[in-house]
Structure formats: structure tokens, C-alpha cells
Amino acid sequence: MAGVMDYLDSHSERFMTDLADLLAIPSISTASAHRADVLAAAELTARYLSRSGLEHVAILDTAGHPVLVADWLHAPGRPTLLLYGHLDVQPADPEGEWTSPPFQPTVREGRLFARGAADTKANVLSALWACEAYLQSEGRLPVNVRFLLECEEEVGSPSLRQLVRSRRQELLASAVINLDAGQLAEDQPGLTTSYRGLVGLEVEVRTAETDAHSGGLGGLIANAAMTLAHLLARLQDDEGRVLVPGFYDQVRPIPPDQARELATLGPGAERLAQGVGARGLWGDPAHGPVARNWLRPTLEVNGIWGGFQGEGSKTVIPAVARAKITCRLVADQEPERVFTLLEETIRGMAPPYATVRVRATSGFATPYHLDPAHPVARSAAKVLTGLYGRPPLEVGAGGSVPATAIFKEELGLDSVAFGFALPDEHVHAADEFFRLADLRRGRQAVALLLQEVAAQP
Amino acid sequence: MAGVMDYLDSHSERFMTDLADLLAIPSISTASAHRADVLAAAELTARYLSRSGLEHVAILDTAGHPVLVADWLHAPGRPTLLLYGHLDVQPADPEGEWTSPPFQPTVREGRLFARGAADTKANVLSALWACEAYLQSEGRLPVNVRFLLECEEEVGSPSLRQLVRSRRQELLASAVINLDAGQLAEDQPGLTTSYRGLVGLEVEVRTAETDAHSGGLGGLIANAAMTLAHLLARLQDDEGRVLVPGFYDQVRPIPPDQARELATLGPGAERLAQGVGARGLWGDPAHGPVARNWLRPTLEVNGIWGGFQGEGSKTVIPAVARAKITCRLVADQEPERVFTLLEETIRGMAPPYATVRVRATSGFATPYHLDPAHPVARSAAKVLTGLYGRPPLEVGAGGSVPATAIFKEELGLDSVAFGFALPDEHVHAADEFFRLADLRRGRQAVALLLQEVAAQP
Numbered sequence: 001m002a003g004v005m006d007y008l009d010s011h012s013e014r015f016m017t018d019l020a021d022l023l024a025i026p027s028i029s030t031a032s033a034h035r036a037d038v039l040a041a042a043e044l045t046a047r048y049l050s051r052s053g054l055e056h057v058a059i060l061d062t063a064g065h066p067v068l069v070a071d072w073l074h075a076p077g078r079p080t081l082l083l084y085g086h087l088d089v090q091p092a093d094p095e096g097e098w099t100s101p102p103f104q105p106t107v108r109e110g111r112l113f114a115r116g117a118a119d120t121k122a123n124v125l126s127a128l129w130a131c132e133a134y135l136q137s138e139g140r141l142p143v144n145v146r147f148l149l150e151c152e153e154e155v156g157s158p159s160l161r162q163l164v165r166s167r168r169q170e171l172l173a174s175a176v177i178n179l180d181a182g183q184l185a186e187d188q189p190g191l192t193t194s195y196r197g198l199v200g201l202e203v204e205v206r207t208a209e210t211d212a213h214s215g216g217l218g219g220l221i222a223n224a225a226m227t228l229a230h231l232l233a234r235l236q237d238d239e240g241r242v243l244v245p246g247f248y249d250q251v252r253p254i255p256p257d258q259a260r261e262l263a264t265l266g267p268g269a270e271r272l273a274q275g276v277g278a279r280g281l282w283g284d285p286a287h288g289p290v291a292r293n294w295l296r297p298t299l300e301v302n303g304i305w306g307g308f309q310g311e312g313s314k315t316v317i318p319a320v321a322r323a324k325i326t327c328r329l330v331a332d333q334e335p336e337r338v339f340t341l342l343e344e345t346i347r348g349m350a351p352p353y354a355t356v357r358v359r360a361t362s363g364f365a366t367p368y369h370l371d372p373a374h375p376v377a378r379s380a381a382k383v384l385t386g387l388y389g390r391p392p393l394e395v396g397a398g399g400s401v402p403a404t405a406i407f408k409e410e411l412g413l414d415s416v417a418f419g420f421a422l423p424d425e426h427v428h429a430a431d432e433f434f435r436l437a438d439l440r441r442g443r444q445a446v447a448l449l450l451q452e453v454a455a456q457p
Numbered sequence: 458m459a460g461v462m463d464y465l466d467s468h469s470e471r472f473m474t475d476l477a478d479l480l481a482i483p484s485i486s487t488a489s490a491h492r493a494d495v496l497a498a499a500e501l502t503a504r505y506l507s508r509s510g511l512e513h514v515a516i517l518d519t520a521g522h523p524v525l526v527a528d529w530l531h532a533p534g535r536p537t538l539l540l541y542g543h544l545d546v547q548p549a550d551p552e553g554e555w556t557s558p559p560f561q562p563t564v565r566e567g568r569l570f571a572r573g574a575a576d577t578k579a580n581v582l583s584a585l586w587a588c589e590a591y592l593q594s595e596g597r598l599p600v601n602v603r604f605l606l607e608c609e610e611e612v613g614s615p616s617l618r619q620l621v622r623s624r625r626q627e628l629l630a631s632a633v634i635n636l637d638a639g640q641l642a643e644d645q646p647g648l649t650t651s652y653r654g655l656v657g658l659e660v661e662v663r664t665a666e667t668d669a670h671s672g673g674l675g676g677l678i679a680n681a682a683m684t685l686a687h688l689l690a691r692l693q694d695d696e697g698r699v700l701v702p703g704f705y706d707q708v709r710p711i712p713p714d715q716a717r718e719l720a721t722l723g724p725g726a727e728r729l730a731q732g733v734g735a736r737g738l739w740g741d742p743a744h745g746p747v748a749r750n751w752l753r754p755t756l757e758v759n760g761i762w763g764g765f766q767g768e769g770s771k772t773v774i775p776a777v778a779r780a781k782i783t784c785r786l787v788a789d790q791e792p793e794r795v796f797t798l799l800e801e802t803i804r805g806m807a808p809p810y811a812t813v814r815v816r817a818t819s820g821f822a823t824p825y826h827l828d829p830a831h832p833v834a835r836s837a838a839k840v841l842t843g844l845y846g847r848p849p850l851e852v853g854a855g856g857s858v859p860a861t862a863i864f865k866e867e868l869g870l871d872s873v874a875f876g877f878a879l880p881d882e883h884v885h886a887a888d889e890f891f892r893l894a895d896l897r898r899g900r901q902a903v904a905l906l907l908q909e910v911a912a913q914p
Contacts, residue, residue: 029769030767030768030769030770030771031767031768031769032768090771090773091765091767091771093765093767097667154771155769155770156770196672196675198672198772200770200772206736207735207736207739208730208733208734208735208736209733209734209735210554210733210734210883210886210887210888211733211885211886211887212733212735212885212886213855213856213884213885213886214755214757214759214783214785214885215653215655215785215854215855215856215857216729216750216855216856216880216884216885217729217730217733217735217750217855218653218750218755218757218785218855219697219740219741219746219749219750219753219755219785219855220726220729220730220735220738220739220740220746220749220750220855221730221733221735221737221738221739221740222697222735222736222739223757223758225689225758225759225760225761225780226689226690226693226757226758227695228686228761229685229686229687229689229690229758229761230686230690230695232682232683232686232690233683233686233687233689233690236683238684238687238808240676240679269677272673272674272677273665273674273677273678276665276666276667276668276669276674276678276776277665277666277667277776278664278665278666278669278674278677278678278679278810279663279664279665279679279809279810279811279812280678280809280810281677281678282664282677282678282679282810283676283677283678284676289676289677292676292677293673293674293675293676293677296676298671298675298676300671300675300680300683300772300773300774301680301682301683301686301763301764301775302671302682302764302765302770302771302772302773302774302775303682303763303764303765303766303767303771303773303775304682304685304686304761304762304763304764304766304775304778305761305762305763305766306758306760306761306762307758307759307760307761307781308548308550308759308760308781309760309761309762309779309781310487310488310548310550310760311487311488311489312486312487312488312612312818313487313612313613313657313759313781313783313818314487314547314548314611314759314760314781314885315655315657315757315759315783315856315857315885316547316757316759316760316885316886317757317759318758318759318760318761319733319734321761322766323682324764324765324766324770324771326671326770326772328671328672328675328676351695352736352737353735353736353737353739354736355736361769361770397672398670398672398673398674398675398676398677399670399671399672399673399772400672400772423673426667427670427673428668428669428670428671428673428771428772428773429667429668429669429670429773430667430668431667
């Protein structure tokens with residue numbers, strides 16, 4: 001084990017070089033123009049996997065972006081961990097808000113700035129380096145390992161279920177280690193026991209075939225942008241309650257004692273809000289902020305656009321306006337059912353002077369829960385307790401990892417989140433970064449986890 | 458006069474060439490990237506003016522885009538007409554909606570398609586050609602003429618007032634002929650006796666400093682796009698009534714007999730709405746459509762944007778969202794007062810969790826009225842009656858021409874609208890066009906008008 005840790009420390013410069021090369025690839029899965037970049041990220045990571053000593057490295061085709069797999073299965077009688085992560089990233093726009101270009105990895109004040117640094121290329125390579133350290137210094141891993149790295153996580157993992165279903169035999173394992181994960185603070189680890197689900201849609205409001213002159217037609221025809229504003233305002237009140245009938249019907253009530261416990265974590269929520277410069281906390285006053293983030297569903301307008309957006313003024317009545325909407329879901333909401341509710345409600349709001357279209361966008365994700373007594377969860381908690389000097393808090397995640405639900409439903413496997421992003425690292429926003437100190441902590445942590453799982457009775 | 462008409466017909470191909478060359482210049486005044494194009498349009502038109510025989514052709518600097526002037530003042534004892542028009546055009550976006558590129562003038566089915574064809578390069582050159590025909594065939598004009606062609610009409614003529622004020626002596630005239638004008642239909646002329654005014658503003662709603670992950674922060678902070686939707690929905694109800702307190706206070710009531718007369722013009726409004734493919738007529742049910750378009754103020758969202766607008770999905774909580782708004786005003790609304798009402802109302806709507814900024818955009822325009830008994834108005838009516846075989850209807854204009862108010866206030870001059878665009882020609886929208894038949898009718902009409910004004914007692 002000492003040799004493994006020495007290897008990890010003595011190769012830190014090469015690790016940084018490898019990570020920077022991967023971060024320089026704009027592997028944006030949502031934009032078809034970046035298709036080749038996504039593949040390039042998979043190919044580069046495949047070379048890293050081969051060099052590390054992992055075997056059966058392969059890039060698998062799917063209906064969408066490829067999936068990268070590898071394994072090392074020479075520890076008979078020992079558990080098998082399925083290490084899951086993703087190589088795709090969110091779009092970087094608005095690029096003008098970045099201090100340094102999003103795909104030119106830049107170190108400032110102990111932080112590595114780049115799109116994908118925290119979500120989640122550093123976490124993925126940390127696990128790869130931990131395996132490399134065992135294989136190169138000891139010639140073997142303490143457990144069996146399979147890597148499964150997809151390239152569609154940021155678009156809701158639409159191809160993953162089919163791939164997992166068709167390769168069940170090659171994915172047999174004891175548990176999934178989900179590398180797309182984070183901790184609570186620099187000095188406080190967390191063990192994530194729930195993820196929210198996701199459903200996404202795009203709404204188009206059309207009031208005419210072409211934009212019209214606001215003088216010539218003003219007073220005669222409806223404005224698509226204003227019509228969309230009215231429609232959106234009817235979906236959610238200004239305190240955050242979703243007004244779609246039936247939206248909350250399947251939401252599991254929060255027991256009063258859990259609500260009281262979550263209320264004590266309020267300062268953490270305040271810090272999160274401060275981290276993005278929010279004017280303050282906001283949301284349904286019937287629930288505390290942490291409960292709202294972990295155990296209550298949301299409705300967000302991710303984007304809105306219509307009419308003239310350029311410099312200056314254009315006196316036009318927009319014919320069409322659009323909004324992208326996603327909802328985070330909680331147990332026991334079913335994504336398909338919530339989508340249908342949203343679709344029917346929005347279509348039902350269409351006034352006679354407008355055509356309203358609704359279509360599903362990102363892949364749907366089912367909410368997920370992990371039992372903290374799961375043996376791999378206990379191993380993870382032990383490693384984190386050793387590294388941070390205090391045990392992890394059980395936490396919920398506001399976000400969604402569709403893969404977690406897929407592994408549970410298709411393979412019967414639970415997922416233990418094990419990554420080192422932190423809540424203030426601007427994930428999905430401008431100036432995303434990852435702390436350099438967590439590069440070292442992350443690769444050490446995975447190395448220790450593999451050993452800990454191997455030592456399970 | 459026969460020689461003038463012969464000259465106009467025998468030069469029609471050259472006129473078309475000149476117009477196409479001018480239309481090929483993207484003289485978009487609202488975009489600073491097109492600054493050189495705007496100047497190029499003025500320079501090309503200056504060459505046309507010089508070649509026609511007009512004198513003192515000059516491009517005058519302003520704080521913004523230049524103004525082109527010329528004159529011919531050798532008709533002592535005769536009236537002087539100030540021919541006003543503009544050389545700038547609206548932006549062409551979305552360019553994808555054009556059948557042929559907006560700055561590649563294209564003839565299809567008797568129509569000339571290009572941005573600026575109807576608004577208003579064809580009208581400006583028609584007047585220029587009429588003067589050329591007199592000067593080249595008879596060596597003189599029947600009246601004195603001054604041209605004043607600005608390049609900022611589409612952004613609200615912000616520099617025109619100062620220029621007019623500083624050159625009062627060089628702009629002495631009997632009346633203004635406003636070439637930025639149109640007729641009611643191919644077989645029905647109109648005499649415009651009112652223009653609406655204009656006020657413009659941009660609203661920015663900010664809920665945080667950076668966009669946030671809709672999972673990590675969802676339920677904790679407010680969404681700028683949804684906050685903007687709520688704010689806009691409170692400015693106007695879904696039947697078109699503006700909800701800003703005091704907005705209608707200065708609006709002159711429509712006498713019942715005028716309202717009844719306007720109601721008979723409803724089919725024209727229907728055709729206008731059909732021309733842009735609108736789902737139907739829309740607006741405050743207390744007034745008929747024509748009354749709403751000519752004699753009632755409006756509030757339009759010209760553009761809205763915030764968050765992710767690209768392909769696919771991005772699970773982000775937008776930190777900022779913006780809308781551009783313009784209002785058309787009617788007598789006796791004062792633009793500054795209406796702007797202040799809007800600004801105070803919108804700022805007053807700012808919730809505690811958002812910062813709302815409001816700033817004025819396009820130049821303001823005061824509503825304008827013309828007495829149809831004005832001698833030049835009567836001359837125009839006589840010419841139109843001769844050309845169309847029926848007298849012009851008195852009409853209001855839904856649009857705004859700030860210059861008209863400026864000429865009235867600074868020079869005491871009334872403006873007679875005299876142009877040949879038609880309501881279905883996609884002004885300010887994709888596939889703008891001008892009818893080839895109206896090129897001939899337009900230049901003949903101006904030639905006849907100059908003679909008619911000269912013959913006034």
C-alpha cells in the first residue's frame with residue numbers, strides 16, 4: 001500500500017498533464033457540432049486506461065455517443081466494483097463570463113479552471129490513477145474492477161439503458177462506485193443516499209408565421225413572447241410552488257423529525273446560494289431550504305428566447321418564443337407521469353390565438369435511494385472518515401444521475417457516490433473549477449476504497 | 458411634363474440597377490458592426506443625388522450615423538418642399554427565415570425582395586428619380602426642393618433633433634414630404650393624418666452572479682427567467698390591456714362616431730393579420746382592431762432571452778434574463794412621462810430576491826397629427842386620386858416617425874406622408890419586398906406632386 005501511495009505522489013505532474021489534455025477537449029454532448037470532440041475524449045481516456053494496465057479497453061457504439069469500458073478481473077473470490085463516470089461536459093456558454101477560456105485549463109490560486117474539471121473528468125481520472133498505481137507498483141488490484149465511462153450523462157444518458165441491458169453478463173459486479181459525485185465541504189465528507197430524478201421539455205408558443213412590425217400590427221395580433229411569459233407565470237407561483245395540477249401527488253412526505261434535522265443544515269444551503277452570488281434563499285416557504293433541495297421537486301426555466309436579442313432596438317412583434325424547462329423529481333414521482341401532467345397542463349393553457357407545442361428533451365431519470373448500511377457504503381464511509389478526520393454526513397443530492405436508476409433497475413446494483421467535487425465549484429456554470437488538493441485526496445481515496453472493499457468479511 | 462414622364466419610363470432599367478445596388482448594402486443602424494455599411498449607403502446615394510442634378514450634396518456628421526442633404530433652390534416665389542427619408546434598415550435576423558438572402562435583392566413574381574425595399578429605399582430613390590427626370594429633361598424643378606435623408610430612423614432618430622436645430626436656416630421650407638410612407642392597398646390610396654409615438658426600454662432581471670446547476674441549487678434560489686416571466690405577465694393582461702398604473706391617463710378618447718367609422722375598416726385589419734399568418738385578431742376587446750392600431754397605445758415584448766438557448770438541454774438556473782419592450786403611444790401621451798411610469802412600475806415589481814434594471818433604448822417619439830386641409834396634403838390627395846382613380850382615405854398609422862414630431866417642434870413644419878409601401882410587404886420581418894409596379898407609380902407620383910404643389914394658388 002505504501003508503494004501505491006508513493007506512486008500516486010511521484011506521478012502527480014504527469015497526472016496533471018493527462019487531466020489538462022482531457023479538459024482541453026470540448027466534449028459537449030448536447031451539441032452535434034462537438035460529436036468528434038466527444039469521441040476524442042473517449043479515445044484519449046482509452047489510451048490512459050491501456051497504459052495504466054487495465055484490460056479489454058474498448059469504445060462501444062451506441063445510438064448516441066460511445067461508451068468506454070475496461071476491466072481487470074484477476075482477483076478471484078474478491079468483490080467486483082463497477083466504476084461509473086462520464087467524459088462529456090455541459091456547454092460552456094456564455095463563454096464571455098469565463099475568466100479564462102473554458103477549454104484552456106488554467107491554474108489560479110490552487111484551483112484548476114476548465115469546463116468539466118469538477119463535473120467530472122478529475123474524478124474519473126483519479127479512479128483511473130488509483131488503479132494504475134496498484135497495477136504499476138504491485139502488479140495487481142485488491143478487487144476486481146470494471147470501468148464504464150459514458151459520454152451522454154449531461155444529456156440524460158439516453159443510450160445507457162439499452163447498452164447495460166444488452167451487456168448484463170459483462171457488467172456483473174457487487175456494487176457501482178459512482179464517480180460523478182462530491183463532498184460537502186473541504187473539511188466535511190458526505191455520503192449521498194438520494195438523488196432526485198429529472199424530466200425535461202421544450203415549449204414553443206407561436207402566434208403568427210412571421211415576426212410583424214410593432215407599429216403596423218401593434219394592437220392587432222398577439223405577441224408570442226408575452227404569451228409565453230403568461231404561460232410560464234401560470235406554471236409556478238412567485239414563491240416557488242408548482243401550479244401544475246397533480247404535480248405533488250406522488251411526492252413522499254418528509255417526516256417531521258427529518259425536517260427538523262435538515263433544518264440544522266440551513267447554513268450550508270446559505271453558503272451554496274452565496275457561492276453563485278444569489279440575492280438570497282428562495283423557495284416554497286412550507287419547507288426549509290435543504291429539504292427543498294434534497295426532498296422536494298422543482299420546476300426550472302433553463303432557457304427562454306424569442307424575438308430580437310441583438311444590440312439596440314428592433315420594433316418587432318415576435319411570432320414565436322420558446323422555453324426549455326426541467327423538473328427535478330423526488331421519490332415516488334414517476335418521470336413519464338410528471339411529463340404527461342406538464343404536457344397536458346401546458347397544452348391546455350394554449351389561448352385561441354396561439355399554437356403551443358410541447359416536446360420532451362433530456363432523458364428522464366427516476367429518483368434513487370441508497371441504504372447507508374450497504375457494505376460498500378460502509379467501506380466508503382470508513383475511508384472518508386480516515387481522510388477527513390470525521391465521519392461523512394448522510395446527504396441527499398439535488399441533482400440527478402440517471403445511471404444510478406439504470407444500474408438498479410437493469411442490474412440490481414446499488415451505487416455508492418464517491419467523488420470529490422465541492423458545491424462551490426461552479427458546476428454547469430462559468431468558471432467551473434476543481435481544487436488541486438482534491439486531485440491528491442481523490443486518487444488516494446479510491447486507492448484506499450479498493451483495499452477497504454477487498455478487506456470486507 | 459410629357460418629357461419628364463418619358464424620362465422616367467425610358468430609364469427604368471437603370472433605376473432598378475441603382476436601387477439594387479443600394480439594397481445590397483446592409484445599412485443596419487442598430488448594429489455597430491454595420492457602421493461602415495450605413496456610411497456606404499449614404500455615399501452611394503450622394504452619388505445618385507449629384508448625378509441627378511441636385512446641388513450642395515453633403516454628408517453631415519452627427520453624434521451617430523450621418524445625414525445626407527442636397528437641394529435645388531432656383532424656383533423663386535415657389536414653395537419649398539423638404540423631402541425626408543431614411544437610408545438605414547432594420548436587422549435581417551432571423552436570416553434563416555428569408556427565402557433569398559436579405560441583402561441580395563431578388564425579383565420574384567413582380568416583387569423585389571430585400572431588407573429595406575419597402576422601408577424605405579425604394580421610396581427615397583423614387584423621389585430622387587422624379588427630381589432627376591425634371592432636371593435632366595427640363596433643366597429645372599417646378600418647386601424648390603431640399604433632401605434630408607437620415608440613417609438612424611430605425612433606431613428612433615436620436616441625432617436628428619440636434620442636427621435640425623443647428624441648421625434651421627438651411628432647412629426652411631413650406632412643408633415636409635415624408636417618403637417613409639405607404640398606401641392602403643394596390644387600388645386604394647391613403648392620406649396619413651396620425652402617427653403613433655414610441656418609447657423603448659430594456660429590462661434586466663438578475664437573481665445571482667452566475668448561472669447555477671438546477672440540481673445542486675434547485676429549490677434554493679430564484680430563477681431569473683421565471684422571475685422575468687412573472688414580471689412581464691404583470692405588465693399586460695392576456696387580452697392586451699396594459700396594467701401599468703396611469704398608462705392610459707393621457708390617451709385621448711375616441712369619439713363614438715369615429716369608432717363606428719373605424720369599425721367599418723375591420724376587414725383591412727383582418728387582412729393585415731392574415732398577412733403575417735396570425736392565428737387571429739387580438740387586443741383589448743373594448744376597442745375595434747383599427748382603433749387599437751391607430752388610436753390606442755400598445756406594449757410589446759420585442760425580444761426576450763436568458764439561460765440556455767442551444768440545441769438539446771442544459772440543466773441550469775439562469776442568473777440573468779432580459780426583455781426589450783417598446784410602447785406605441787397616441788395623442789396626448791408624452792414619451793418621457795410614459796417611460797417614467799414604466800420604469801417606476803417595473804422597478805417597483807422587483808422582488809427581494811432579484812435585482813431589476815430598466816434603461817431606455819430607442820429614441821422616443823411624440824405622437825403626431827396632420828390637418829387634412831393643409832395645402833400640401835390637399836395636393837397629395839389630388840395626385841393620388843388621379844393615379845388610383847379614387848380619393849385617398851384618411852388613415853392613422855400604427856407606426857412612428859420621430860422625424861415628423863421633430864420637424865413640427867423644431868421647424869414648425871407639417872409633414873405629408875407620401876410613399877408607396879403596402880401593408881403586406883413584410884416591413885421589419887423576413888422576406889420584406891416592394892412591388893415593381895409601385896416603383897413606376899411612386900416616381901410618377903412624386904413628379905406629379907412637385908407640379909401640383911407648384912400650381913397652388
